[in-house]
Amino acid sequence: xxxxxxxxxxxxxxxxxxxxxxxxxxxxxxxxxxxxxxxxxxxxxxxxxxxxxxxxxxxxxxxxxxxxxxxxxxxxxxxxxxxxxxxxxxxxxxxxxxxxxxxxxxxxxxxxxxxxxxxxxxxxxxxxxxxxxxxxxxxxxxxxxxxxxxxxxxxxxxxxxxxxxxxxxxxxxxxxxxxxxxxxxxxxxxxxxxxxxxxxxxxxxxxxxxxxxxxxxxxxxxxxxxxxxxxxxxxxxxxxxxxxxxxxxxxxxxxxxxxxxxxxxxxxxxxxxxxxxxxxxxxxxxxxxxxxxxxxxxxxxxxxxxxxxxxxxxxxxx
Amino acid sequence: xxxxxxxxxxxxxxxxxxxxxxxxxxxxxxxxxxxxxxxxxxxxxxxxxxxxxxxxxxxxxxxxxxxxxxxxxxxxxxxxxxxxxxxxxxxxxxxxxxxxxxxxxxxxxxxxxxxxxxxxxxxxxxxxxxxxxxxxxxxxxxxxxxxxxxxxxxxxxxxxxxxxxxxxxxxxxxxxxxxxxxxxxxxxxxxxxxxxxxxxxxxxxxxxxxxxxxxxxxxxxxxxxxxxxxxxxxxxxxxxxxxxxxxxxxxxxxxxxxxxxxxxxxxxxxxxxxxxxxxxxxxxxxxxxxxxxxxxxxxxxxxxxxxxxxxxxxxxxx
DNA sequence: CCATTGTGTGAGCAATTACTCAGTAAGCGA
DNA sequence: TCGCTTACTGAGTAATTGCTCACACAATGG
Numbered sequence: 001x002x003x004x005x006x007x008x009x010x011x012x013x014x015x016x017x018x019x020x021x022x023x024x025x026x027x028x029x030x031x032x033x034x035x036x037x038x039x040x041x042x043x044x045x046x047x048x049x050x051x052x053x054x055x056x057x058x059x060x061x062x063x064x065x066x067x068x069x070x071x072x073x074x075x076x077x078x079x080x081x082x083x084x085x086x087x088x089x090x091x092x093x094x095x096x097x098x099x100x101x102x103x104x105x106x107x108x109x110x111x112x113x114x115x116x117x118x119x120x121x122x123x124x125x126x127x128x129x130x131x132x133x134x135x136x137x138x139x140x141x142x143x144x145x146x147x148x149x150x151x152x153x154x155x156x157x158x159x160x161x162x163x164x165x166x167x168x169x170x171x172x173x174x175x176x177x178x179x180x181x182x183x184x185x186x187x188x189x190x191x192x193x194x195x196x197x198x199x200x201x202x203x204x205x206x207x208x209x210x211x212x213x214x215x216x217x218x219x220x221x222x223x224x225x226x227x228x229x230x231x232x233x234x235x236x237x238x239x240x241x242x243x244x245x246x247x248x249x250x251x252x253x254x255x256x257x258x259x260x261x262x263x264x265x266x267x268x269x270x271x272x273x274x275x276x277x278x279x280x281x282x283x284x285x286x287x288x289x290x291x292x293x294x295x296x297x298x299x300x301x302x303x304x305x306x307x308x309x310x311x312x313x314x315x316x317x318x
Numbered sequence: 319x320x321x322x323x324x325x326x327x328x329x330x331x332x333x334x335x336x337x338x339x340x341x342x343x344x345x346x347x348x349x350x351x352x353x354x355x356x357x358x359x360x361x362x363x364x365x366x367x368x369x370x371x372x373x374x375x376x377x378x379x380x381x382x383x384x385x386x387x388x389x390x391x392x393x394x395x396x397x398x399x400x401x402x403x404x405x406x407x408x409x410x411x412x413x414x415x416x417x418x419x420x421x422x423x424x425x426x427x428x429x430x431x432x433x434x435x436x437x438x439x440x441x442x443x444x445x446x447x448x449x450x451x452x453x454x455x456x457x458x459x460x461x462x463x464x465x466x467x468x469x470x471x472x473x474x475x476x477x478x479x480x481x482x483x484x485x486x487x488x489x490x491x492x493x494x495x496x497x498x499x500x501x502x503x504x505x506x507x508x509x510x511x512x513x514x515x516x517x518x519x520x521x522x523x524x525x526x527x528x529x530x531x532x533x534x535x536x537x538x539x540x541x542x543x544x545x546x547x548x549x550x551x552x553x554x555x556x557x558x559x560x561x562x563x564x565x566x567x568x569x570x571x572x573x574x575x576x577x578x579x580x581x582x583x584x585x586x587x588x589x590x591x592x593x594x595x596x597x598x599x600x601x602x603x604x605x606x607x608x609x610x611x612x613x614x615x616x617x618x619x620x621x622x623x624x625x626x627x628x629x630x631x632x633x634x635x636x
Numbered sequence: 637c638c639a640t641t642g643t644g645t646g647a648g649c650a651a652t653t654a655c656t657c658a659g660t661a662a663g664c665g666a
Numbered sequence: 667t668c669g670c671t672t673a674c675t676g677a678g679t680a681a682t683t684g685c686t687c688a689c690a691c692a693a694t695g696g
Binding site: 027028029039040043046047 | 681682683684685
């Protein structure tokens with residue numbers, strides 16, 4: 001993606017203003033002088049830089065408490081990777097605090113010189129991570145999706161985590177060209193016998209690292225909200241003790257997958273427990289603690305990026 | 319390493335406060351409440367987080383790299399002004415990317431309410447800048463040339479950077495009415511004793527800012543192409559280690575001017591190293607990195623407008 | 637062609653932040 | 667224990683920032 005904007009303006013100025021403000025420590029008045037604009041405009045540029053996500057803020061200090069929680073989570077659940085981000089204030093959305101840490105975690109893998117196959121599930125936190133991470137030259141990796149990219153209405157743009165990541169990296173990416181959820185078992189079987197689909201499946205199975213979101217199975221479940229399960233199915237799952245869901249595969253409080261008629265229609269690939277490569281859950285928030293803990297117990301996940309409060313709650317459930 | 323600090327460290331609090339402030343967007347009052355400290359303390363924690371480098375701010379934008387290069391060039395060569403423009407695509411002429419930034423830089427000085435004396439050398443990038451800059455009401459400044467405006471064929475229109483600038487500004491301008499290069503030392507001396515010439519020389523010496531191009535001394539040197547040095551002279555310069563040329567004065571890799579019989583014939587004024595007023599080089603391109611770097615090292619220039627790629631090459635030469 | 641909508645701008649003001657200062661407690665050597 | 671230094675604190679205040687408003691200008695549509 002080579003940009004040839006003849007005019008060196010727009011977000012460029014915003015980025016420059018933001019840089020001068022946050023990195024250079026100039027006052028907005030000074031920036032205004034520097035860029036030759038009014039103070040108000042400088043203010044707007046700075047705030048735009050923030051709003052557009054041009055400015056990234058990262059914490060370069062492991063807060064003792066978070067470090068402690070990481071250690072305890074790692075030991076308790078035998079994790080390969082664990083990141084606990086400080087929570088924001090009481091009303092703060094945990095996604096905001098988790099996403100930068102998740103981005104840092106992703107960058108760890110992107111920096112590796114050996115080509116990696118990186119698989120992604122879906123979810124709000126994952127999406128935010130995709131926006132935030134800092135793209136390095138990483139065209140040698142391959143980006144692959146766990147999730148079908150054909151939404152019930154036929155569109156393919158609903159879950160564009162991998163597209164966003166691949167776009168920023170200029171790396172090859174492999175969406176899963178199947179319906180998120182098929183209408184019949186035959187339809188799913190048909191898709192999964194297609195050669196290109198099988199190629200993607202093979203890639204996912206050899207993925208060097210997998211990033212997934214974790215969904216709760218309460219009445220505000222993402223699966224329900226997005227219309228991928230009906231209210232009746234949801235109730236049935238809940239009666240069977242559903243605790244959470246990863247890539248739309250539902251499991252109970254011990255992290256054992258729950259069998260269902262729906263299994264034969266699900267387009268997403270199921271992550272089998274006990275993988276040796278990292279499978280990193282990116283999720284947090286009060287409603288998700290049960291789902292996350294169950295996935296950790298069942299070894300569906302062997303890595304976690306979450307926030308302080310959620311981490312504490314997970315550990316507090318023992 | 320198990321940490322047993324029951325008390326959060328000072329820096330822990332600072333990191334947390336900084337996190338809440340920059341990532342969470344809380345106000346310092348809210349942070350104070352959150353952490354249970356006074357507002358003033360919250361403020362101190364936030365500022366400490368910055369001072370200690372606990373918080374990292376990065377720019378997620380093309381020009382982030384440029385700003386970074388600007389900082390590094392400024393520190394490395396102790397510059398007063400530095401502008402690094404984003405390079406255009408692979409095949410792009412660096413002049414196209416440099417000229418707009420140079421124009422912006424020029425405008426900075428034109429905007430000053432106090433009358434400025436602005437001196438110009440010559441060069442392609444400078445010429446492009448003259449076309450691009452946005453003329454403001456700036457008739458109070460004076461525009462003066464470093465370079466003789468009498469070409470070998472007697473015409474006076476060859477180097478019209480200053481005419482173009484002055485015309486757009488409706489400002490008084492002072493060309494240097496001497497030959498670019500005289501045939502004999504006597505001829506040059508004659509011209510330079512004329513009162514009007516001395517007036518221009520005096521103006522140049524008090525110039526508040528000087529914009530110059532930078533010429534390489536390889537076989538495609540502008541000096542050679544334009545016929546201001548012969549092929550033999552060029553070869554002699556090259557044997558003496560010529561790295562570049564500014565206003566047709568040739569210097570070596572340390573930015574020390576190289577003595578030559580030609581000195582007594584050169585009509586242009588020589589910029590002496592270590593001027594306190596800004597002397598801004600406007601140049602870029604692979605062939606010019608050596609020339610630019612040498613001029614920076616020798617303090618002939620204390621300002622630079624260049625493009626991303628050239629900036630990186632200059633820094634990469636250390 | 638004119639009205640309308642919406643995007644952007646500068647001014648003014650309220651909220652927020654940074655700084656200075658004087659007071660106080662803690663550490664430390666005599 | 668006293669006196670000294672050092673570091674930290676809160677209060678007050680100056681500086682900076684963010685927000686709202688009214689207006690200007692350009693694009694859109696009748």
